[in-house]
Amino acid sequence: xxxxxxxxxxxxxxxxxxxxxxxxxxxxxxxxxxxxxxxxxxxxxxxxxxxxxxxxxxxxxxxxxxxxxxxxxxxxxxxxxxxxxxxxxxxxxxxxxxxxxxxxxxxxxxxxxxxxxxxxxxxxxxxxxxxxxxxxxxxxxxxxxxxxxxxxxxxxxxxxxxxxxxxxxxxxxxxxxxxxxxxxxxxxxxxxxxxxxxxxxxxxxxxxxxxxxxxxxxxxxxxxxxxxxxxxxxxxxxxxxxxxxxxxxxxxxxxxxxxxxxxxxxxxxxxxxxxxxxxxxxxxx
Amino acid sequence: xxxxxxxxxxxxxxxxxxxxxxxxxxxxxxxxxxxxxxxxxxxxxxxxxxxxxxxxxxxxxxxxxxxxxxxxxxxxxxxxxxxxxxxxxxxxxxxxxxxxxxxxxxxxxxxxxxxxxxxxxxxxxxxxxxxxxxxxxxxxxxxxxxxxxxxxxxxxxxxxxxxxxxxxxxxxxxxxxxxxxxxxxxxxxxxxxxxxxxxxxxxxxxxxxxxxxxxxxxxxxxxxxxxxxxxxxxxxxxxxxxxxxxxxxxxxxxxxxxxxxxxxxxxxxxxxxxxxxxxxxxxxxxxxxxxxxxxxxxxxxxxxxxxxx
Numbered sequence: 001x002x003x004x005x006x007x008x009x010x011x012x013x014x015x016x017x018x019x020x021x022x023x024x025x026x027x028x029x030x031x032x033x034x035x036x037x038x039x040x041x042x043x044x045x046x047x048x049x050x051x052x053x054x055x056x057x058x059x060x061x062x063x064x065x066x067x068x069x070x071x072x073x074x075x076x077x078x079x080x081x082x083x084x085x086x087x088x089x090x091x092x093x094x095x096x097x098x099x100x101x102x103x104x105x106x107x108x109x110x111x112x113x114x115x116x117x118x119x120x121x122x123x124x125x126x127x128x129x130x131x132x133x134x135x136x137x138x139x140x141x142x143x144x145x146x147x148x149x150x151x152x153x154x155x156x157x158x159x160x161x162x163x164x165x166x167x168x169x170x171x172x173x174x175x176x177x178x179x180x181x182x183x184x185x186x187x188x189x190x191x192x193x194x195x196x197x198x199x200x201x202x203x204x205x206x207x208x209x210x211x212x213x214x215x216x217x218x219x220x221x222x223x224x225x226x227x228x229x230x231x232x233x234x235x236x237x238x239x240x241x242x243x244x245x246x247x248x249x250x251x252x253x254x255x256x257x258x259x260x261x262x263x264x265x266x267x268x269x270x271x272x273x274x275x276x277x278x279x280x281x282x283x284x285x
Numbered sequence: 286x287x288x289x290x291x292x293x294x295x296x297x298x299x300x301x302x303x304x305x306x307x308x309x310x311x312x313x314x315x316x317x318x319x320x321x322x323x324x325x326x327x328x329x330x331x332x333x334x335x336x337x338x339x340x341x342x343x344x345x346x347x348x349x350x351x352x353x354x355x356x357x358x359x360x361x362x363x364x365x366x367x368x369x370x371x372x373x374x375x376x377x378x379x380x381x382x383x384x385x386x387x388x389x390x391x392x393x394x395x396x397x398x399x400x401x402x403x404x405x406x407x408x409x410x411x412x413x414x415x416x417x418x419x420x421x422x423x424x425x426x427x428x429x430x431x432x433x434x435x436x437x438x439x440x441x442x443x444x445x446x447x448x449x450x451x452x453x454x455x456x457x458x459x460x461x462x463x464x465x466x467x468x469x470x471x472x473x474x475x476x477x478x479x480x481x482x483x484x485x486x487x488x489x490x491x492x493x494x495x496x497x498x499x500x501x502x503x504x505x506x507x508x509x510x511x512x513x514x515x516x517x518x519x520x521x522x523x524x525x526x527x528x529x530x531x532x533x534x535x536x537x538x539x540x541x542x543x544x545x546x547x548x549x550x551x552x553x554x555x556x557x558x559x560x561x562x563x564x565x566x567x568x569x570x571x572x573x574x575x576x577x578x579x580x581x582x583x584x585x586x587x588x589x590x591x592x593x594x
Contacts, residue, residue, distance in 0.1 A: 065341075065344070131396055234386070239343075242334055
């Protein structure tokens with residue numbers, strides 16, 4: 001095949017450039033159209049909100065106080081998602097194991113927790129555990145009994161962890177099953193034991209698969225963490241609700257709380273994308 | 286190995302139940318008052334959802350050098366009648382007031398597990414609550430009174446309302462008073478109104494609004510809380526109070542029956558403080574500040590012994 005002449009080469013380069021520019025224009029136009037739709041939706045929401053005749057001065061005046069609950073909401077959610085992930089992983093290993101104790105315990109845990117509402121679980125942990133603790137103390141084991149009297153924050157984190165852990169069991173189970181059985185066989189061929197294969201081969205791959213689902217649970221948990229306000233924890237919703245009662249400014253305060261949660265969710269989505277990108281580096285190479 | 290583990294769990298469970306069957310004699314529980322004095326703080330529960338009894342002060346700073354724990358709130362972060370009364374009780378006990386803010390249902394249900402010592406939350410004394418809580422000397426009352434239209438000249442006293450049409454909040458104590466079945470612990474109620482027709486409303490205000498349509502148009506009278514009626518008059522509704530209050534709901538501080546510490550000396554101290562606050566007019570002044578009327582004095586005359594707790 002004859003080499004192209006310089007003139008022909010220039011034409012090819014120009015065509016390639018044109019195509020590239022055209023593609024860039026198309027992408028830009030596409031992004032612009034999406035932004036226009038979002039802008040239109042925001043406008044509709046703003047219009048609807050303007051019908052509420054909100055007292056913006058009240059919102060500005062109290063924004064600082066309600067935002068003061070942000071750290072508690074983030075703290076409780078982060079601690080709970082951490083413990084829930086551990087419980088979820090252990091639960092998944094139990095479900096996948098052939099050991100009758102592990103199977104029984106994990107099956108019972110998942111069924112019981114998924115079968116009861118989070119609010120009821122919070123009440124039981126906050127109200128019920130101390131009563132059991134008192135009885136144990138009366139039997140002569142005050143050290144064990146006192147352990148069961150949890151503070152409001154401890155109760156909240158325990159309830160959220162146990163609850164989300166049960167749901168996340170299925171996430172981890174799916175993640176582990178998504179790693180092809182060939183990986184287990186290859187590891188076995190190399191003389192690796194089951195535990196070693198799990199730690200070094202299967203889990204690192206499974207974790208990558210489940211990151212989006214865990215992020216999803218974390219975002220949901222930020223909103224469910226409002227339930228701990230019944231124990232008097234001053235997170236976002238508690239502050240908004242109690243402040244709203246002062247001058248019956250319910251819409252003002254709840255919309256402020258809603259906006260804070262939304263910002264928190266957008267930040268979490270961004271964080272999740274970063275984490276996914278980082279985990280996917282090995283794939284790209 | 287698994288079987289061994291199962292056996293171990295079963296054995297442990299068996300041991301626990303075996304231990305629990307004969308309740309071993311326990312030493313007398315330590316004293317709550319001593320614990321409070323050693324701590325230097327009185328932990329009070331309040332739900333700042335009910336102005337003017339208790340509400341948040343959003344721009345407030347925590348009291349400097351407070352002895353309250355980090356998850357407790359200081360008095361400066363709230364305002365209201367209950368808060369002022371609680372602060373005064375703590376002052377007379379010689380300790381610092383600290384506040385926790387559990388949901389109202391968690392307060393009324395008892396079993397506080399020592400998380401707080403005292404509820405000062407305008408709690409009405411009811412037979413159901415007496416099963417879970419001890420009540421203090423009431424610190425104020427909600428008097429129930431009849432209101433009629435300003436044009437009405439037919440009635441001179443509550444007793445004249447027998448056979449009349451009376452409106453009020455349905456399911457509240459007012460309905461039970463009109464049908465003659467109301468029982469309030471420690472109080473003997475004189476049912477002066479007989480054979481009245483009760484019209485129930487979902488709350489007090491719609492009843493008062495129906496009454497203000499005209500004397501006898503829809504209602505002859507409304508029975509409601511004295512401060513509610515006084516507030517409606519202040520808002521320009523054409524109604525007036527008829528005679529004296531017919532009964533009082535007593536509002537008291539509460540202690541946990543299930544406390545693992547002995548609460549008796551603490552109860553005595555709180556009762557003494559509240560009685561002193563009645564005697565020197567502190568509660569009357571507070572009531573007039575927050576409600577515009579004296580709701581406190583009747584509570585000072587309540588005989589706590591009648592509760593038999």
